[in-house]
Amino acid sequence: MIKQIFSLVILISIISFAQTEKLGKEITLSEKTKISEITSNPEEFLGKTVLVEGEVLEVCPAAGCWMELKSDDGVGKIKIKVRDGDIVFPMAAKGKKAVVEGTVYKIELTKEEAIEYYKHLAEESGKEFDPSTVTGPVTIYQIKGLGAEIN
Numbered sequence: 001m002i003k004q005i006f007s008l009v010i011l012i013s014i015i016s017f018a019q020t021e022k023l024g025k026e027i028t029l030s031e032k033t034k035i036s037e038i039t040s041n042p043e044e045f046l047g048k049t050v051l052v053e054g055e056v057l058e059v060c061p062a063a064g065c066w067m068e069l070k071s072d073d074g075v076g077k078i079k080i081k082v083r084d085g086d087i088v089f090p091m092a093a094k095g096k097k098a099v100v101e102g103t104v105y106k107i108e109l110t111k112e113e114a115i116e117y118y119k120h121l122a123e124e125s126g127k128e129f130d131p132s133t134v135t136g137p138v139t140i141y142q143i144k145g146l147g148a149e150i151n
Contacts, residue, residue, distance in 0.1 A: 019151060020149050020150070020151050021090070021093075021149065021150045021151075022147070022148070022149050023087045023088075023089065023147065023148045023149075023150070024082070024086065024087040024145060024146055024147040024148055025101075025146045025147040026147055027051065027099065027101045027147045027148075027149060028101065028147075029049065029050070029051035029101050030051070031051065032051045032052065032053055032099075033045070033050040033051060033052055034052075034071075034072045034073075035052050035053075035054055035069060035070075035071035035072055035073075035076060035077070035078050036071045036072050036073040036076060038050065038052070038078060038104060038141070038143075039071060039076040039077075039078060039141070042104065042106065042141040045104040046104055046105065046106060047103065047104065047105070048103065048104055049101065049102065049103050049146070050101070050102065050103075050104060050143065051099065051100070051101050052069060052078065052099070052100055052102075052143065053069075053072075053097065053098070053099045053100075054069030054070045054071060054072065054077075054078075054097070054098065055069065055070040055095065055096070055097055055098075056068070056069060056070075056089075056093045056094050056095065056096050056097075056098050056150070057069065057070050057077055057094070058094065058125070059089045059090070059091050059093055059094055060089065060124065061091065061124060061125060061126075062124050063084050063085075063088070064087075064088035064089045064090060064091070065081065065082055065083070065084045065085075065087075065088075065089070066079055066080060066081045066082070066089070067079070067080050067089040067093060067098065068080070069098060069100065078141070078142065078143060079140075079142045079143070080098075080100050080102060080142070080143050080145040080148070081142050081143070081144060081145065082144065082145045086145075087145055087148065089148070089150075090150070093150045096150050096151055097150070097151045098148055098149065098150045098151075099148065099149045099151075100143065100145055100147070100148045100149075101145075101146050101147045101148070102143035102144050102145040102146045102147075103143065103144045103146070104141060104142075104143055104144075105141070105142060105143075105144055106139055106140065106141050106142075107139070107140045107142065108137065108138075108139050109137060109138045109139075109140070110137055111134055111135070111136050111137055111138075113138075114134045114137065114138040115131045115134045117138075117140075118131075118133075118134060119131070
């Protein structure tokens with residue numbers, strides 16, 4: 001009986017381990033940075049490589065070229081973006097936990113560019129977009145994904 005229980009525990013461990021999907025480069029960092037720290041002080045992290053963790057809220061439905069992770073504070077989120085084809089984030093990742101290593105960067109958009117950007121995102125996701133919600137220039141902080149593990 002003990003031998004059977006031990007075998008079952010090993011089997012469950014193997015199955016759990018096998019369910020981790022590794023994408024892109026191998027993760028090299030071990031110390032995690034809270035997403036809330038990045039979103040509250042983004043300029044402090046510009047150009048730095050960070051390791052973040054969060055629940056996958058959204059995945060690019062067109063090419064899998066981005067995913068959004070929920071912040072540890074339960075309110076914010078951050079987008080992980082890759083060049084099309086470098087990594088393809090699977091739609092099945094939504095609702096799962098992801099650990100991502102990448103470099104923080106910013107995009108500065110004029111009001112007109114921001115309207116086009118948000119319009120594109122809405123079309124991609126099949127959502128409505130009201131251009132009047134963009135009232136001026138926009139600065140967006142994202143992480144250029146290098147490697148990810150999805151559980």
